[in-house]
Amino acid sequence: MRRCLEIAWKDLRAEFRTKQMLNSMLLFALLIVTIFSFAFGPYPERIEKLAPGVLWVAFTFAGMLGLSRSFTSEKEQGCLDGLKLCPVDRSAIYIGKVVSNLILVSIMEVVTIPVFVVLFDYSIPNLGEICLIIMPGTLGFVFVGTLLSALTVNTRTREILLPVILFPVLVPVIVSAVSATTKVLSGRLNILAELRILGTYDAIFFIVALLIFEYAIED
Amino acid sequence: MNIKKILPWITALTMIIAICFVFHPASAVYGPGSEPLGNYYKIFYFHVPLAWVAYLAFFVVFISSIRYLQKGGQKWDIFALSSAEIGVIFCGLVLVTGMIWAKATWGVYWIWDPRLTTSLVLWLLYAAYLMLRSAIPEPERKARLASVFGIIAFVGAPLSYFSIHLWSTIHPEVVTSGGIKGHFIISALLINLIAFTLLYVYLFLLRVEIEMMHIDA
Amino acid sequence: MISINGLSKVFGNNVALREINLEVKKGEFIALFGPNGAGKTTLIKIMSTLIAPTSGAVVIDGYNIRDDAIEVRERIGVISHETYLYEDLSARENLQFYGKMYEVDNLEERISNVISEVGLSPRAEDLVRTFSRGMKQRLSIARAILHDPPILLLDEPYTGLDPHAVATFDRILKVLDISNKTVVMTTHMISRGIKMSDRMAILRSGEIAYDVPRVQIQDEEYFKSIYESYVGEEL
Numbered sequence: 001m002r003r004c005l006e007i008a009w010k011d012l013r014a015e016f017r018t019k020q021m022l023n024s025m026l027l028f029a030l031l032i033v034t035i036f037s038f039a040f041g042p043y044p045e046r047i048e049k050l051a052p053g054v055l056w057v058a059f060t061f062a063g064m065l066g067l068s069r070s071f072t073s074e075k076e077q078g079c080l081d082g083l084k085l086c087p088v089d090r091s092a093i094y095i096g097k098v099v100s101n102l103i104l105v106s107i108m109e110v111v112t113i114p115v116f117v118v119l120f121d122y123s124i125p126n127l128g129e130i131c132l133i134i135m136p137g138t139l140g141f142v143f144v145g146t147l148l149s150a151l152t153v154n155t156r157t158r159e160i161l162l163p164v165i166l167f168p169v170l171v172p173v174i175v176s177a178v179s180a181t182t183k184v185l186s187g188r189l190n191i192l193a194e195l196r197i198l199g200t201y202d203a204i205f206f207i208v209a210l211l212i213f214e215y216a217i218e219d
Numbered sequence: 220m221n222i223k224k225i226l227p228w229i230t231a232l233t234m235i236i237a238i239c240f241v242f243h244p245a246s247a248v249y250g251p252g253s254e255p256l257g258n259y260y261k262i263f264y265f266h267v268p269l270a271w272v273a274y275l276a277f278f279v280v281f282i283s284s285i286r287y288l289q290k291g292g293q294k295w296d297i298f299a300l301s302s303a304e305i306g307v308i309f310c311g312l313v314l315v316t317g318m319i320w321a322k323a324t325w326g327v328y329w330i331w332d333p334r335l336t337t338s339l340v341l342w343l344l345y346a347a348y349l350m351l352r353s354a355i356p357e358p359e360r361k362a363r364l365a366s367v368f369g370i371i372a373f374v375g376a377p378l379s380y381f382s383i384h385l386w387s388t389i390h391p392e393v394v395t396s397g398g399i400k401g402h403f404i405i406s407a408l409l410i411n412l413i414a415f416t417l418l419y420v421y422l423f424l425l426r427v428e429i430e431m432m433h434i435d436a
Numbered sequence: 437m438i439s440i441n442g443l444s445k446v447f448g449n450n451v452a453l454r455e456i457n458l459e460v461k462k463g464e465f466i467a468l469f470g471p472n473g474a475g476k477t478t479l480i481k482i483m484s485t486l487i488a489p490t491s492g493a494v495v496i497d498g499y500n501i502r503d504d505a506i507e508v509r510e511r512i513g514v515i516s517h518e519t520y521l522y523e524d525l526s527a528r529e530n531l532q533f534y535g536k537m538y539e540v541d542n543l544e545e546r547i548s549n550v551i552s553e554v555g556l557s558p559r560a561e562d563l564v565r566t567f568s569r570g571m572k573q574r575l576s577i578a579r580a581i582l583h584d585p586p587i588l589l590l591d592e593p594y595t596g597l598d599p600h601a602v603a604t605f606d607r608i609l610k611v612l613d614i615s616n617k618t619v620v621m622t623t624h625m626i627s628r629g630i631k632m633s634d635r636m637a638i639l640r641s642g643e644i645a646y647d648v649p650r651v652q653i654q655d656e657e658y659f660k661s662i663y664e665s666y667v668g669e670e671l
Binding site for chain 1: 481484485486487488506507509510512514516518519520521522523524525529533534536537538539563572579
Binding site: 144147148151152154155156157161164165167168169171172173175176179193194197200201204205208212215216218219 | 288340343344347348350351354355356360363364366367368370371372374375378379381382383385
């Protein structure tokens with residue numbers, strides 16, 4: 001476990017030095033929110049209907065941009081082979097990558113929310129419950145995204161391929177998260193069904209990913 | 220060898236019988252109040268078996284993918300590929316027949332009903348599966364990465380259904396709500412299920428054979 | 437130290453390795469030659485647990501690569517033409533990362549030692565991105581020997597190095613006193629092979645076609661003629 005964190009720490013150290021992934025994610029999230037506010041006009045009437053969609057589109061699209069870069073740094077100079085030569089289980093590499101991706105995606109989300117609040121002039125009610133949805137949603141997103149990012153890193157068209165294969169798998173996350181967010185924003189707090197699906201999704205895909213990650217990064 | 224020669228004939232014969240059943244007046248479906256529903260309802264005799272075959276095909280992809288990762292062996296990869304291609308076509312037909320039926324019943328081609336939407340998600344998943352395959356030139360890596368995705372896709376499908384189910388459903392529960400009454404209707408549905416399953420098996424064997432020829436060549 | 441028995445690897449319809457048998461004794465330095473596509477890199481990758489063999493067994497220091505991959509990885513250091521170094525980390529940070537992955541004792545001290553052994557002490561805090569190819573390859577040696585493995589696997593380590601860097605690379609390998617390390621090296625450079633190894637072998641279409649002690653090779657010309665007669669093309 002300590003060595004999983006070393007992998008994550010190494011990633012974060014390199015990332016905070018160049019900020020390539022973080023900056024492109026943040027900028028892209030900002031762009032999405034801005035484009036939505038252009039598309040809906042400056043003061044849309046039913047903002048609580050639009051907000052869940054805008055937020056989750058921003059999270060998933062910007063997050064995916066980051067995920068698609070997650071294994072490219074390993075590919076330069078053959079680092080992935082170097083990592084695979086280390087005396088650790090393949091699953092430790094997966095967990096390490098999940099941790100670093102989780103931190104970067106969370107930073108993006110934490111920055112995006114205030115941007116959204118300011119640009120749409122909308123104060124989010126029940127912020128605590130919103131976080132309760134975002135956390136398992138982000139976990140599921142990162143669990144699957146990290147696995148598929150490893151899968152596509154060696155393909156010719158990975159920039160376009162990752163979204164194409166990732167989004168259909170993410171449907172349960174997006175549907176449940178948007179549905180729950182919509183409820184919470186309109187003051188209904190009966191989101192147990194959604195949280196249950198998100199939790200199940202996270203648990204199932206974490207286990208599946210641990211089992212099959214080694215095949216995704218084999219040569 | 221013998222089965223391969225007989226199978227197309229059996230499939231064709233079953234299919235003809237199945238179609239006769241569907242067009243027979245006695246196979247009309249009745250609504251909850253026993254009132255006869257329009258003839259367009261008969262599309263469900265195709266719709267349901269198509270969906271069944273699509274699920275079956277994707278299940279075969281799932282099993283073949285697991286076997287490939289466990290044991291290796293090109294045949295499992297060929298099984299997965301063949302089944303995925305057939306599954307995508309049948310799943311596409313599920314969407315088309317569903318849309319025709321929806322237009323006739325509700326006057327719109329598309330409704331965001333859980334089962335229809337799940338079929339769309341399934342179609343997207345396995346179209347993505349085929350796209351992933353086409354993006355990897357090396358045969359062995361293609362087989363391995365496709366197997367990984369073949370497992371993920373199948374595991375995610377039921378969760379998609381449950382999450383979409385959170386939106387309210389308007390799909391007719393024909394099978395469970397007692398719309399199917401009488402031996403004739405049940406036989407008609409069963410014979411269609413058998414016919415389409417045979418068609419799947421036949422197409423599957425053909426597709427596998429073609430792929431085997433590619434390898435030998 | 438390394439024993440390979442009936443090792444085969446098939447990629448689709450393409451047989452990369454065919455029933456390879458090879459014994460490498462402790463302290464031996466074997467140089468493997470062969471044309472592109474003969475299976476040299478595949479052999480190294482299988483020995484280093486990066487890819488799984490189709491059939492056959494490889495036992496390294498008593499551990500089977502199939503069942504005890506982690507024990508095998510602890511005992512090998514791999515240097516390839518790829519450096520396995522992170523460009524956005526400094527030389528020291530790279531070694532810190534790999535050292536922690538191998539759970540090296542007294543890591544900071546060990547890092548200072550290996551960095552000075554490869555002559556990079558003045559640049560230890562600089563990003564690898566700013567290094568020349570030769571410096572990266574030297575740091576790559578430091579990375580491979582950091583956990584003091586008894587076995588070194590070198591896959592075309594001279595690729596992309598200028599003559600000066602090649603000389604430095606050799607000197608470092610010698611200084612490391614490799615006599616007590618078991619080394620398998622693949623290369624195109626006869627001069628390096630003759631100079632460094634004590635056993636020379638030729639791999640041809642997935643089979644070991646030739647394998648003799650280094651002392652039987654009189655000079656480069658002699659080995660060149662042998663190579664041509666076995667492979668049918670110039671080295």
